[in-house]
Amino acid sequence: MIYSSILETVGNTPLVRLERLAPPGVNVWVKIEAFNPMGSVKDRIALAMIEHAEQTGELSPGQTVIEATSGNTGIGLAMVCARKGYPLVVTMAESFSIERRKLLRYLGAKVVLTPAAEKGTGMMKKAEELAERHGYYMPRQFENAENANVHYRMTAREILADLGERSMYAWVTGSGTGGTLLGVGRALREASPGTRIVVAEPDNAPVLGSGVAQTRDERGRPAGSHPHFRPHLMQGWTPDFVSDLTQGAVDAALIDEVVPVNGDTAMTLSRDLARREGIFAGTSAGATLAAALDVAESAPEDAHIVAMLPDTGERYLSTPLFGDIGEDMDEEETALSESTPGYRFDGQASPAPAPEAPAADPSATAFVESVVRDEPVVMFALEWCEFCWSLRKFFDALGVRYRSIDLDSVEYQEDERGVAIRQALGKRVGSPTIPQVFVAGEHVGGCTDVIEAYEDGALPDRFGAADIAYDEEASIDAWSLMPQWVHPRKTG
Numbered sequence: 001m002i003y004s005s006i007l008e009t010v011g012n013t014p015l016v017r018l019e020r021l022a023p024p025g026v027n028v029w030v031k032i033e034a035f036n037p038m039g040s041v042k043d044r045i046a047l048a049m050i051e052h053a054e055q056t057g058e059l060s061p062g063q064t065v066i067e068a069t070s071g072n073t074g075i076g077l078a079m080v081c082a083r084k085g086y087p088l089v090v091t092m093a094e095s096f097s098i099e100r101r102k103l104l105r106y107l108g109a110k111v112v113l114t115p116a117a118e119k120g121t122g123m124m125k126k127a128e129e130l131a132e133r134h135g136y137y138m139p140r141q142f143e144n145a146e147n148a149n150v151h152y153r154m155t156a157r158e159i160l161a162d163l164g165e166r167s168m169y170a171w172v173t174g175s176g177t178g179g180t181l182l183g184v185g186r187a188l189r190e191a192s193p194g195t196r197i198v199v200a201e202p203d204n205a206p207v208l209g210s211g212v213a214q215t216r217d218e219r220g221r222p223a224g225s226h227p228h229f230r231p232h233l234m235q236g237w238t239p240d241f242v243s244d245l246t247q248g249a250v251d252a253a254l255i256d257e258v259v260p261v262n263g264d265t266a267m268t269l270s271r272d273l274a275r276r277e278g279i280f281a282g283t284s285a286g287a288t289l290a291a292a293l294d295v296a297e298s299a300p301e302d303a304h305i306v307a308m309l310p311d312t313g314e315r316y317l318s319t320p321l322f323g324d325i326g327e328d329m330d331e332e333e334t335a336l337s338e339s340t341p342g343y344r345f346d347g348q349a350s351p352a353p354a355p356e357a358p359a360a361d362p363s364a365t366a367f368v369e370s371v372v373r374d375e376p377v378v379m380f381a382l383e384w385c386e387f388c389w390s391l392r393k394f395f396d397a398l399g400v401r402y403r404s405i406d407l408d409s410v411e412y413q414e415d416e417r418g419v420a421i422r423q424a425l426g427k428r429v430g431s432p433t434i435p436q437v438f439v440a441g442e443h444v445g446g447c448t449d450v451i452e453a454y455e456d457g458a459l460p461d462r463f464g465a466a467d468i469a470y471d472e473e474a475s476i477d478a479w480s481l482m483p484q485w486v487h488p489r490k491t492g
Contacts, residue, residue, distance in 0.1 A: 005083060006037050006079065006083055007047055007079075007080060007083055009036075009037045010036055010037060010043045010044055010047050011036070011044055011154050011155075011158065012158060013031060013032055013033050013034075013035040013036060013158070014031075014032050014035055015029050015030070015031050015032075015158070015159060015162040015163070015306070016029065016030050016032055016279070017029050018030060018277055019277065020276045020277055021269075021272055021273070021276055021277055021289070021293070022293070022296065023293070023296050023297065025301050025302060026296040026299050026301075026302070026303050026305065027166075027302065027303065027304045027305065028289075028292055028293070028296055028305050028307065029163075029304065029305065029306045029307070030273075030279065030285075030289065030306075030307050030308075030309045031155075031158075031159060031306060031307070031308050031309060032279060032281070032309050033308065033309060033310050033311060034280065034281060034309065034311055034312035034313075036076075037079060038072075038075045038076050038078075038079045039072075039075070039311055039312040039314065039315070040072040040075065040076065040310055040311035040312065040315070041072070041155075041180060041308065041310045041311065042069075042072040042073040042075070042076040042310075042311075043076040043079065044076075044150050044151065044154060044155065045073065045076065045141060045144075045146070045147045045150055045151075045177070045179055046073060046076030046077040046079065046080045047076070047080050047150075048146045048147070048149065048150035049077075049139040049141065049144050049146045049147065050065070050077070050080045050081070050084065050086070050139070052146040053137060053139065054084075058137060059086070059137045060137075061085075062085065062086065062087075063086060063135075063136070063137050064086065064087040064088070064089060064134065064135075064136045064137070065077060065081055065086050065087070065088045065089070065136065065137050065138075065139065066088070066089040066090070066091070066127050066130055066131050066136040066137070066138050067088075067089075067090060067091070067127060067138060067139055067140075067141060068090075068091045068092070068120070068123040068124040068126070068127040068141075069090055069091075069092060069123075069141070070092065070093070070096050070100075070120075070176070070235055070236045070239075071092065071096050071097065071100030071101075071103075071104070071235065071236065071315065072100075072236055072310070072311055072315070073141050073177070074088075074090040074092065074100070074104050074109065074111075075100065075103050075104060075107065077090070077109075077139070078090075078103075078104050078107035078108065078109040079107060081108075081109070082107055082108055087108075087110075088104075088107075088108070088109040088110070089109065089110045089111075089112060089127075089130060089136065090104055090109050090110070090111050090112070091111075091112045091113075091114055091123040091124075091126045091127040091130070092104075092111055092112070092113060092114065092123055093113070093114050093115070093116050093118065093119060093120065093122065093123050094113045094114065094115065094116050095116035095231070096235055097235065097315060097316060097317070097318050097319050098318045099314065099315060099316075099317050099318055100315055101113075112126060112130070114126050119225060119229070119231075119239070119240040120239035120240045120241060121222070121224060121225060121239075121240060121241060124142075141177045141179070142177050142178070142239075142243035142244060142245060143221070143243065143244035143245065144179075144245075147177055147178075147179030147183070147245055148178070148179045148182040148183035148186070148245050148248070149183060150179075150183065151179055151180050151182070151183025151184045151187075152183040152184070152186050152187045153183075155180065155183065155184050156183065156184040156186075156187030156188060156191070157187065159171070159184070159306055160187075160188075160191055160192065163304065163306070166304045167192075167194070167304065168188075168192055168195045168304050168305075168306060169195065169196065169295075169299055169300065169303035169304055169305055170195060170196040170197075170198050170292070170295050170299070170303070170305045170306070171184065171185075171188060171195055171196070171197055171198065171305075171306045171307075171308075172198040172199075172200060172259075172288055172291050172292040172295060172305065172306065172307040172308065173197075173198075173199060173200070173288060173307075173308045174199070174200050174201065174234065174236075174237045174238070174284050174287060174288050174308070174310065175199050175201065175208065175237065175238060175246050175249075176236045176237050176238070176239065176243075176284075176310075177243050177245055177246070178242075178243045178244070178245030178246030178247070178248065178249055179245050180308060180310075181197075181199060181245070181246060181249045181254070181255075182245045182246070182248050182249040182252075182254070185197050185249055185252070185254035185255075186252070186254065189252075189254060196256045196257065196295070197254050197255055197256050197257075198255075198256060198257045198258075198259055198291060198292075198295055199255050199257070199258050199259070199291075200258075200259045200260075200261050200287055200288050200290065200291030201237065201238050201258060201259075201260060201261065202230075202232035202233070202234055202237065202238055202260070202261060202263065202287070203260035203261055203262050203263075204230045204232055204263070205228065205229050205230045205231075205232045205238050206228050206258075206260060207226045207228050207229055207238055207241075207242060208242070208246070208250070208255070208258050209258040209260055210228040212226070212227060212228055213242075214226055214241055214242035214247065220244070221244070222241035222242060222243070222244075224241070225240040225241060226240060226241055226242060229241070232263060233263035233266060233267065233283055233319075233320060233321075234261075234263070234266060234283050234284045234287050235282070235283065235284065235315070235316070235319070236282075236284050236310065236311070237284050237287065257295075259290075259291035259294050259295070261287040261290045261291055262290075263283075263287075265286075265287075265290045266283050266284070266286040266287035266290055267283055267286060267320065267321050268286070269286035269287070269289045269290050269293075270282060270283050270285060270286030270313065270316075270321055271286070271321075272286075273285065273286060273289065273309075274313065279309070280312060280313040280314070281309045281310075281311065281312060281313055282310065282311045282312060282313050282315050282316050282321070283316055283319070283321050284310050284311065285308075285309035285310055285311065288307045288308055288309065288310070289307050289309070291307070292305050292306075292307035360420070360423050360424040360427045361420040361423070361424060363420075364417070364420035364421045364423065364424040365424040365427070365428075367421055367424070368380075368421060368424045368425050368428055369428075371403070371405060372438045372441055372443075373441055375402075375403045375438070376401075376402075376439070376440060376466060376468050377395070377400055377401065377402035377403070377437070377438070377439050377440075377468060378402065378403045378404075378405065378437070378438050379391060379392075379395075379402055379403070379404045379405065379435050379436070379437045379438075380405045380407060380421075380422070380425050380434060380435060380436045380437075381404050381405065381406050381407070381434060381435045382406060382407060382408045382434050382435075383406045383408055383409050384408075385434060385435065386483040387434075387435055387446065387447035387482075387483065388404075388434065388435045388447075390447055390481045390482050390483065391435055391437065391447055391450060392404065393481045394450070394451065394454075394476070394478055394481050397471075397474060397476050397481070398470045398471055398474055398476065399469070399470055399471040399474070400463070400468065400469070400470045401469070405421070407419075407421055407422050407434070422434070428443075429443055429445075431446070433446055434446075435447060437449075437450050439459070439462045439463070439466065439468070440462060440465070440466035440468065442462065444459065444462075447482070448482075451478040451479060451481075451482070454476075454478055455478065460472070
């Protein structure tokens with residue numbers, strides 16, 4: 001299909017039947033919201049809230065949008081704002097995953113972090129302060145009626161249409177803002193009143209299951225944290241307060257059952273979704289599925305249960321969900337590698353030695369010598385090389401001006417000039433590896449050599465002796481700039 005905008009691809013996510021995780025005799029379906037363009041259910045509300053604000057005049061052309069978010073709503077808003085031309089600021093508790101921050105910044109948003117101890121109420125308060133101080137538009141996802149309305153109009157209708165004549169025994173969701181719960185819940189009460197509406201929540205934070213009401217201020221907004229909230233593993237689920245939209249679902253008696261879910265169980269089922277069903281989803285998806293499977297245990301024969309899977313597993317790479325996923329080969333993988341003679345890491349066998357390099361081209365040798373002589377700081381590099389990018393970040397962090405000779409770039413491709421220069425460089429330094437760095441005409445070495453020279457003071461001394469400007473006050477953990485699969489401190 002052809003679309004005139006990425007925004008037209010929001011919604012119409014697939015409903016998939018589980019084959020290997022569902023108990024015998026029960027049909028468990030999952031609504032995979034990772035198929036939205038930015039990978040989560042929150043793309044729906046981001047588009048709905050912004051378009052409604054445009055239509056009502058609450059949002060002016062070019063006005064900055066600000067929102068408090070655990071990440072997914074912010075990422076959805078970043079997509080919508082990028083396409084429509086609105087600057088975006090997001091406030092987010094520092095406890096949420098790093099990849100969410102990076103995605104937001106990659107999409108052009110500004111991310112203002114708030115203390116983890118202040119929880120969701122802290123990031124809300126900061127967003128309100130910034131909105132008032134700078135005149136930003138704040139959608140207020142936790143109370144914005146369009147959050148629920150879009151699920152009433154779209155999400156629920158998609159589920160009902162996909163199930164067709166099948167009778168839905170139960171629909172299972174978590175609750176973050178409460179928009180999915182309230183919107184789909186309202187639609188199901190109208191169109192499928194026999195469907196049980198089940199809400200899953202962390203077992204250590206029974207905000208709904210406790211039956212204790214949320215205290216509210218004079219405006220009706222949550223006043224502080226709910227007394228039964230505790231930090232939990234399901235990012236985006238169950239903030240430390242009961243939102244207006246969630247409270248709306250409670251007041252409308254839409255919830256038939258609240259199922260507590262253990263964090264370890266949620267992570268186990270997230271992994272099972274990947275490894276047994278091929279579905280890549282996050283911790284909150286595993287938690288929702290856990291509740292759905294709990295419901296399935298007592299469901300009648302041939303019942304149909306639908307569970308919401310809110311987002312993609314890529315939002316959780318730095319969280320406990322991936323805590324035991326290694327970067328290096330484990331024993332079984334190492335044994336597999338060593339089961340054949342080629343390309344082994346144990347030194348027992350290796351490919352045939354490379355033929356002896358031809359003599360260096362005189363013009364390439366002259367080029368290397370001239371650059372080393374004339375440039376205060378020069379790096380012979382490749383356009384895409386993890387170690388080269390590590391040094392680029394290192395020099396940038398130090399404020400050092402340098403020249404990068406990218407030997408695989410278009411500039412050096414004609415007549416394989418880059419290959420000739422690399423051969424000449426290898427002859428000069430006695431090593432074929434890239435990058436190679438020179439400071440004031442002296443060879444420093446490769447990536448780890450440069451970082452070690454910085455840490456032992458030799459590199460700053462060279463900068464000083466050659467009057468090369470750098471930020472002497474910079475505090476850099478240089479090893480953290482290395483590729484993540486490298487552990488130089490472990491290897492000495």
